[in-house]
Amino acid sequence: MIDLYYWTTPNGHKVTLFLEESGLPYTIHPINIGQGDQFKPEFLRIAPNNRIPAIVDQAPQDGGEPIALFESGAILQYLAEKTGQFLSADLRVRTETLQWLYWQMGGLGPMAGQNHHFNVYAPVKIEYAIDRYVRETGRLYGVLNKHLAQRDFIAGDYSIADMASYPWIVSHQRQSQNLDDFPNVKRWFERIGERPATRRAYALTEQINPGSPAHDPKAHQILFGQDSNTIR
Template identity: 45%
Template sequence: MIDLHYWPTPNGKKVTILLEEAGIPYRIVPVNIGRGDQFSAEFLRMNPNHRMPVMVDAAPAGGGEPVVVFESGAIMMYLAEKVGRFYPQDLRGKYAVTEWVIWQMANQGPKSGECGHFRRLGDRQGDQSYAVRRFTDEVNRLYGVLNNRLHESRYLAGEDYTIADMICYPWTVNWQGQGQDIAEFPYFKRWQDELAARPAVQRGMAAGADLSEDVSKLPPEEQERRAKILYNQRARPVPVH
């Protein structure tokens, strides 16, 4: 059984898609990132970067103590290797997938996140027009990278569906909120439509849907508390023993 410390965001849904595709039994352990659960001492012992998801495998290959893995890309590599699916292990096939997994972690995820942040922020912190343009254009460039790649091959790492596709998909479903025109990227749209029709992708995307909350309905003091812990974070001091 896999324990997945999770909240229903694109970074969490990458992993639930793989769990569903591979038929791996798993249990969701909610980590309410709006409330600040990711800053608890217990969670920090699993992930010093205080971000979800985190995976705990109680039955690792070869036995022994449970294996704890943080960072969604690392989790997906681990799980795919565990079941021997969606992540080829021959030299060329493995690195064709790995480069797209790293591309997603280093480019698509962070830039899409910044794009969404500044587009939602509006003018509450002053003129954000440069940041909105900067990240909207960068996300447009990244959709172009996907579109050109998918013009060449059916899937991102070649002709086989892999974790490279699963890890990229959740960040693309909100293309409208990212200020993009899907008609600009027909080869990407063909890929996105194909993945969206997969039952396991649908189940993975729906995982934890009951956990979401309407922050606007929280008391003002709780909204203020959450804003303070979520935004403008700085380094955590080393614990004093």
């Protein structure tokens, strides 16, 4: 059994995509990041970086004590190795998959996240910052578009590299990106969106977080007012 500490963000969706595809049994523990659940001591014992998602594997392969894990990329790799799914045993395909997983973790996610912040959440619209992150997000879409020109998925068959990237493309309109400008990304995106497991994973949003004000002042302060004192 996997205990999933989750909220309805792109990084949260990565893990539900895997769990719905793999068939691993799991229990969701909602962590409402707009209300500050990520700072509760019981969550910080699992995820000291006070970010979702996090998991606890109650039945690790070595038969020992439960394993707690944070960071979405590390979680995807762990679950793939645990189940033998969505990460090829072939050295070259595996290496390519992990390379693109880390590309998402180090590039697409952070840059699109800053795009979201300055486009949607920042109380003052800073033209330079918006332009900077919209352009960089577009560059990364272009990298992915070129890579997908002769393939259906990012690395071999559908893999954790696709699961990591797809949730960050879902918000393409909010990122000021037009998928018609990236036809290979659009084809890939639509194919993944049609998968039954993808639909099940995203249906969880309405169950867990049916809607909250996008610019609630209290949530804004909790999410964006953190500094070194937050974790002391």
